[in-house]
Amino acid sequence: MSLSRRKTLALLGGGAIVAATTTVGYDITRLPQTAGLPWTQAGQYDDPRMRALSWAILAPNPHNRQPWMVDLSQPDTAVLYVDPDRLLPHTDPFNRQITIGLGCFLEVLRMAALQDGLDVDFDLFPDGSDPDALDTRPVAICRFAQSVAAPDPLFAHVPNRRSLKEPFDITRAVPDAALASIFSAAIHGSVTSTTNAQVDVDEMRILSREALRIEIETPRTYKESVDLFRIGRYEVDADPDGIAFTGPMFEGLSRAGMFNREIALDTSSTAYQQGLMAVYANTDTAMGYVWQVTPTNTREDQIRAGQDWVRINLAATALGIATQPLSQALQEYHEMQGSYADIHRRLAPEGGTVQMWARLGYGPQTPASPRWPLEEKIVG
Template identity: 65%
Template structure:
């Protein structure tokens, strides 16, 4: 979890950090032990598919659910399926966002393979697709061919530094149009656009603020997020996915019971009210926005959007620009329907589906996100 949110939620702890002494004081300084190891292991495998997959698991994905499962039993191939236990039925009822995350995974795998000279041919949804849900059918079969990969070092070189920057941005540092254009220029599979015009920034800040408010104040969508809270290093190491809260302040609050999932759900609690202020500080400091549109909304479109989303993230990292997805207004549940229509009228006036929407700006360096190791994602169907 980010520094600014730590600072905000530190208010909730009161004297809990100062009260931690002896063994407790040592405990609050500990960081997750195993949850970040996959970052260090990336690229350490000799087998080409395993090497590519060791990077692919670092791809951005909704709520850090890491919904990928791979089968390597056929030589030279990676079969990708979705882990149906890792869907988001309340905020992502048709699994559109999960599919975009799978597209990010496939693109990062392809970029990593290309660095070793391997080309990857993707056969998407070979068993057919259901636009309303994801199931156990194959999402993709990826075939690796030696000697056909075209490396993209400018993008792949940013993989280890890429983050989803969930911090308030520096409102004194503007984003210039040339920087935005450089980022947008790497997309090849979807329509991308953006704006750093002050009037657009103000209006889109307000829209994304309201969408976030709706998601949080809608009980079933907010609880879906809270259920995925990982509070303190022990929880993060045990389940290195979801929404992590680590570092001395959160360790102290975990030890003292000051910050709990139950407290976060209580709208009268300081955990709820201060947490709300913390996330609004992100939407309200956007210094520009970018978005992706596809003409239709097939599963292949969603995969394509994910592949471009990964490339946009890497391009932003290269120029030092922070990005954070603000997907709330794009979510397809009844309480969000009015804003869903508004954002499509604004960002896709000619029709199509807005697949991703993000704020951009400059902010601090942040830590890596927890990950399950690559071996845990290899299954046999």
């Protein structure tokens, strides 16, 4: 689940904000000091593999878990593994979404290497894979070699790419021409579709709202998100992953004892009910949609869906269009079965697996998500 940072204030009661932010002084205005450094340090390494990897770690991934580990012990090679401590067992029980995030990583790696005149050949799951869970076997052996291929123009938009978790501007339609550009960005085999038709938008807003409600009202799946809250700049710098809440309001509320994980989990309060309505503002302001379907649901399918998803995200970024994945209805746990069936009937009537579904629109600029330093992800 992705809770809008702004909307989460409703969980706490708006009247508390001014009091909280006026009691702790200048320090609350400061932002995280180290969590954003990987965005400014990308590309600043001597080893071309490290240069490419420094861009790859900026790829989108579920709940910003950054589940990648890389072994560089072999020359001209990077071996990608998943970090088993960074899975989402409740909302992503079969690790499908995590695998898609690894596909995003590989695609940004490929594009970054091309900037240096290098091609990357991916040997996916060379030792096999388990459809029920990722394990310690390699996800991909990445072999670097000289290339004469032209750089990928989408790479230029990696620094500005976001997954926007704010309401969109309902006065601005997503043009047909923009949908066509977004559609054409997918090149790795997932069947991509888009819509901005009002009848589709109205129906999909309802579907996404219901799935969001289920995830929030299912205790274990909601807690999985809340456990990943990073509240205030000290927490974000210490653990630059998960769901970050920074800025003066959150600093003030946290220090005044008005916002913490325990408060966020109190679903019996009136403030919580108000907050539940507030987070619907994201789903209710979608102005278009894009989705990807694969005929089968192998690990290789999931990787390629991730490669295409980050390209879609970058193509939208190039046009000034915001995207936000709507992962809830695609999740494979018991309480979500009805929504999962509904969205598959709607988006994949001829069969297959809906790998990604996202809303499109125009929204505000937001800071980049925190990242662990690349050196923390190198294991050999």
